[in-house]
Amino acid sequence: MKKIFLLLLIIFTMSGCGGEEKTPAEPEKKSVEKAPVETSSDKKILVLYFSRTGEEYNVGTITKGNTEIVAEMIAQKVGGDLFEVKPAKPYPNEYQACTEIAKTELESNARPAFEKNIDNLAQYDTIFIGYPIWWSALPRVMMTFLESNDFSGKKIIPFCTHGGSGLAGTEREIKDACPNSEVLSGLAIVGKTAQNDSAAVEKDVEAWLKTLGL
Numbered sequence: 001m002k003k004i005f006l007l008l009l010i011i012f013t014m015s016g017c018g019g020e021e022k023t024p025a026e027p028e029k030k031s032v033e034k035a036p037v038e039t040s041s042d043k044k045i046l047v048l049y050f051s052r053t054g055e056e057y058n059v060g061t062i063t064k065g066n067t068e069i070v071a072e073m074i075a076q077k078v079g080g081d082l083f084e085v086k087p088a089k090p091y092p093n094e095y096q097a098c099t100e101i102a103k104t105e106l107e108s109n110a111r112p113a114f115e116k117n118i119d120n121l122a123q124y125d126t127i128f129i130g131y132p133i134w135w136s137a138l139p140r141v142m143m144t145f146l147e148s149n150d151f152s153g154k155k156i157i158p159f160c161t162h163g164g165s166g167l168a169g170t171e172r173e174i175k176d177a178c179p180n181s182e183v184l185s186g187l188a189i190v191g192k193t194a195q196n197d198s199a200a201v202e203k204d205v206e207a208w209l210k211t212l213g214l
């Protein structure tokens, strides 16, 4: 599945992005954890995310990242704080150039630096973690961030935006990076939907939050 997706990604990368819609793969069915999330009254909710602007798959050139749109919606609905993970060295605006760098980073299992760390992680016990799917994986800068902080004892709720591959096993990557956290099943939203159809995203997010008891 991963190999098929990578092949498909190379095809859509070569044919450029934007313009007519080309779906590289069927979006994965969203799966959610049924157990309600319990948050104690003195602990707050954090929505932590990485998102990129510029030329992006299937949406042309965007000024607000697909994942950022979903992150803001979640934060608004759960009354959470937002924190954006920014890479110390920004990724290129051009889609293809970005995919090449991301591929090199993944293949070398790089840990690119992030710009600024969060200084008050201790006050949160429930943390949504959002990211775009890059080469069927978590962007490496998110791995750097997860490994640089202590998420022990925290409830982590992943969400991603993607071009067709769904969560692509990223919940497992998060679990590996945060072995002492409870990682719930995540939500996957197609990037083009996030960018262009806020009513559809709102419906999905609300249904998902309801199953989490939030």
Ligand SMILES: Cc1cc2nc3c(=O)[nH]c(=O)nc-3n(C[C@H](O)[C@H](O)[C@H](O)COP(=O)(O)O)c2cc1C
Pocket: 005, 009, 050, 051, 052, 053, 056, 057, 064, 065, 066, 067, 068, 095, 098, 099, 100, 102, 103, 131, 132, 133, 134, 135, 136, 137, 161, 162, 163, 164, 165, 166, 190, 191, 192
């Ligand atoms: C470097 C790179 C690699 C990508 N790899 C995948 C992929 O493997 N599977 C997929 O479904 N989409 C892939 N995409 C598409 C993005 O996941 C999707 O457009 C996402 O919504 C972008 O979110 P953002 O605007 O928050 O960065 C890739 C995009 C980029 C830039």
